[in-house]
Amino acid sequence: MKIFICSDIHGDLDSMQKVIEKSNEEKAEKIIILGDLLYHGPRNDLPSTYAPKKVIELLNENKSKILTIRGNCDTEVDQMVLDFPILADYALIELDGLKIFATHGHHHNTETPPPLMTGDILLHGHTHLLTIESFGDKNTYINPGSIALPKGGNPRTYMIYENRRFTIKDLDGNVVKELLF
Numbered sequence: 001m002k003i004f005i006c007s008d009i010h011g012d013l014d015s016m017q018k019v020i021e022k023s024n025e026e027k028a029e030k031i032i033i034l035g036d037l038l039y040h041g042p043r044n045d046l047p048s049t050y051a052p053k054k055v056i057e058l059l060n061e062n063k064s065k066i067l068t069i070r071g072n073c074d075t076e077v078d079q080m081v082l083d084f085p086i087l088a089d090y091a092l093i094e095l096d097g098l099k100i101f102a103t104h105g106h107h108h109n110t111e112t113p114p115p116l117m118t119g120d121i122l123l124h125g126h127t128h129l130l131t132i133e134s135f136g137d138k139n140t141y142i143n144p145g146s147i148a149l150p151k152g153g154n155p156r157t158y159m160i161y162e163n164r165r166f167t168i169k170d171l172d173g174n175v176v177k178e179l180l181f
Contacts, residue, residue: 001095004028005159007104007125008146009055010040010073012047015148015156016055018171020062025173026160031062034125034144035071035104037086038078047148056081067091071104071126090114096164098181105143110135130157130168132179140179142166 004023009015023031037059038052059066063084070087079086090103098121101114105126108114113122118137129152130145144159145168155170164181 001030001162002026002028003030003032003095003161005032005034005123005144005161006147006157007034007144008036008071008128008148009033009038010036010044010047010146010148011038011050011052011055012040012148013051013054013058014049015047016058018147018156019158020058022158022169022171022173023065028160029065031066032091032102033066033068034102034123035069036073036125037068037071037082039073039075040149041073044149059084069102069104072106095161098164110141113139127151128154130154130176132166132168132177142179144168145176147171 006019040046060083066084068086070089074086093100093102100121100123102123105124116139120139122141128146128150131143133141135141145154145157147156147158150156157168157170160167166179168177170176
């Protein structure tokens with residue numbers, strides 16, 4: 001299964017359009033969004049194409065493909081306008097024998113990890129910093145970065161999962177980081 005993974009859209013219409021465009025180009029069967037869908041948050045600058053109502057339309061049009069984790073900027077009010085669930089704090093996903101704890105990252109992260117077994121993967125956004133690194137008991141932390149508001153000099157990025165391979169790409173499709181299990 002090919003999965004498109006991104007985080008931290010923050011109500012940016014251009015970024016949401018890129019999610020749909022790139023997931024279609026990649027022929028992804030599913031889209032996982034690791035939180036912060038509609039609101040930019042008090043610590044972030046307003047995205048240049050901030051249009052949460054239009055983002056809502058695109059999300060709802062693609063609801064059958066989307067799995068979303070609640071971010072620190074997502075609320076119950078957001079759930080009222082979206083036609084798919086967004087309020088789960090995490091999802092446990094098993095793909096090709098890999099066990100993945102997917103969350104936003106504001107509660108569970110490498111500093112305050114969830115209960116992981118040896119070799120499990122922690123997948124989260126929140127920091128807006130793309131990362132693939134080892135930690136804990138042979139665990140791996142993966143962060144796709146932010147598709148809307150990257151930090152640390154990073155480009156706008158998304159990630160593709162396919163056949164035990166995690167590939168972080170910029171919006172031009174260039175591979176930025178990759179990990180094969």
